Amino acid sequence: MIVAAAVQMEPVFGQPQHNLQTAVDLIEAGPPANLYVLPELFHCGYVFTSQEEAAALAEPVDGPTVSALQEVSAQRQCTIFAGFAERADQTIYNSSVLIDQGQVLGTYRKIHLFDKETLWFTPGSAPPPVYQTSSGRLGLMICFDWIFPETARSLMLNGAQILCHSANLVLQWCQKATVIRCVENHVFTVLANRIGTESRGGDTLTFTGASTIVDPKGQVQAAAPETEAAVISAQIDPALADDKTIGPSKINNLLHDRKPDLYFQP
Ligand code: ACM
Secondary structure, eight states, rough: OEEEEEEEEEETTTOHHHHHHHHHHHHHHOOSEEEEOOOOOTOOSOOOOHHHHHHHHHOOOTTTHHHHHHHHHHTTTTTEEEEEEEEEEEEEEEEEEEEETTEEEEEEEEEOTTTTHHOOOOOOOOOOOOOTTTEEEEEEGGGGGGSSSSHHHHHHHHHSEEEEOOOOOSSSSSSHHHHHHHHHHHHHEEEEOOOOEEETTTTEEEOOOOOEETTTTTTEEEOOOSSSSSEEEEEEOOOGOOEEEEEEOEETTTTTTOOOOOOOOO
């Protein structure tokens, strides 16, 4: 059994120290958890107006934001998954980092960029990964990845028990789709979304909050409000996601009954 938590917050654009402190304060004030998922781009905000702005706010994986999260993870002996703008050489990614017991296990760079993100970021070129951690086998995804069901399916086929979904959602349907992704893949999801409105450079986006933790039967174990900061948590058993049988006689199996040869192949 672990306690999984989603940290829902309102990043202030261009204020990484403030945003980091907000996240740490929420974690410290919230219920103790083994796994914390933070929103996409939690340290810098979302509505960029130029590539230069994104580059200026991006940090290397050994930069101050990830280092501070490593300290929190080491102190609390927990797992943290958080979205951040990453600078690697001269390339800027909408990225995320997975930290366990103070150690960086890896990053995942968003492959499905949304709307104007395509102007500011380079898409990742590696598949969404799965890592064995002290909180179970975690599959990593970022926001708009949700609309491609292949993302969750790939993570499940790769052994994920819990989908860690770091988000800045502006469309209305993801929380509903999350329930379906959990059922069709028989996995948990911890979805950490942000709240608030950002108006910059003539663009205004309102983020939908309603972070959620869903179990493999599609039952919502915890849900945050749409407009307030919150840490939601639930006690979950990651091993429940390993049983892919389905139906009253347990004859069917989500893994073995697939017919990949009969599905569309390019
Ligand atoms: C999104 O991918 N941030 C909507």
